[in-house]
């Protein structure tokens with residue numbers, strides 16, 4: 415090819431290239447330019463200082479790529495002067511020297527937009543930081559591990575639930591060790607099966623994990639296998655600590671049972687109160703007419719005695735009805751100074767006629783000058799009813815029940831001791847008897863609420879309750895109440911049972 419043609423093609427190629435090439439002399443004068451500049455004429459450009467033409471300056475720019483090339487004798491890449499806010503690309507000049515022998519004859523400067531590594535790195539850095547923050551601040555524990563079980567990610571929630579520091583987990587813990595027995599193996603098997611949300615996934619899988627202290631923690635697990643190029647490379651699990659949820663669920667269930675119990679008690683009370691009312695009128699009639707007969711007729715001695723018995727029995731019925739009404743009275747909890755002996759007597763009065771008490775000797779040792787106790791009558795009735803019933807049940811209806819009330823030597827507390835001659839409470843269950851739903855009775859016979867209710871009542875009254883065991887000889891329940899401050903009457907109790 416002809417040399418001139420080759421040159422022509424080269425020039426055409428340069429202008430086809432959509433970048434501006436400028437040939438600059440060592441004195442910063444423009445020797446040639448690949449494209450026109452803002453309709454300036456050649457004479458306004460060629461032979462002029464590049465800094466003047468391009469930047470209207472009187473001296474070379476600070477970061478001039480030509481200047482650096484000139485100083486270092488090798489190509490230089492420098493950003494264009496000016497502020498550019500684009501993080502993805504940076505406008506630059508790339509200059510390289512044109513040698514004539516060993517001397518630099520001129521420079522070629524080319525402008526282009528460099529995809530900024532800084533910008534890319536910054537973006538990558540920012541999205542990594544965002545991901546890390548998301549994982550770290552997740553409420554669920556996030557744990558990722560490689561296929562050997564080496565932990566790769568252990569977020570803040572995991573630190574809190576499992577008790578290992580992130581460092582410990584990443585360096586010493588194997589993910590298999592957070593599962594009891596060989597459950598880690600089962601988890602992996604289920605992950606690879608279709609059973610729980612598809613192959614490679616586990617959805618809402620319930621399992622226990624073990625924390626650093628060896629405690630079992632119920633967990634809801636969502637997990638998946640991470641693949642790269644068709645290979646399993648890691649697993650990631652989102653562990654939700656279920657303890658709080660389970661606690662709330664249990665509490666709700668307990669409250670429901672208690673509500674049912676309370677409802678039952680209250681409807682029983684209403685029923686009893688209704689029956690008592692119904693009985694009151696005919697009893698009134700019986701008494702009235704028996705008295706009339708007694709007064710108006712001249713009866714034989716035998717008939718008089720019989721009428722006397724009728725009147726006595728009718729009076730007993732009326733007393734029972736009165737006690738029943740008193741016992742089931744639906745009142746707001748009202749705390750007032752009250753004689754504890756009366757609550758004990760009322761409970762015994764109602765209970766002793768029951769068949770369960772037929773063969774039980776009841777021994778009363780009540781201090782008649784007992785100071786009053788600031789109390790809610792209805793609650794006291796329930797308290798003694800539960801303890802005395804337990805005693806009778808423990809004795810299986812045969813034995814001796816002793817109820818004693820006294821003033822403690824400090825003069826500030828009254829003490830009630832209720833003893834039975836039953837089998838006593840085994841040492842291992844003694845610490846649990848006041849717990850809700852703790853019962854040794856078969857299903858349907860006991861709910862395990864009696865003593866927990868008794869405990870709450872005693873605490874509401876600022877008192878103490880404990881059980882003393884006499885192995886083989888029975889049990890004694892000891893209850894202490896502070897005596898009433900007589901300047902403080904008729905307070906409404908804030909506590910509910």
Ligand SMILES: Nc1ncnc2c1ncn2[C@@H]1O[C@H](COP(=O)(O)OP(=O)(O)OP(=O)(O)O)[C@@H](O)[C@H]1O
Nearest residue numbers: 804805808847853854855860861862863864865889
């Ligand atoms: N006097 C007692 N002698 C022996 N064991 C007793 C005595 N009182 C209570 N217990 C034991 O304490 C347990 C708890 O008593 P609690 O009154 O709370 O429940 P419960 O009697 O089993 O059921 P509920 O009172 O709700 O019908 C009983 O199941 C029993 O094992």
Ligand SMILES: [Mg+2]
Nearest residue numbers: 800804864865
């Ligand atoms: Mg009971």
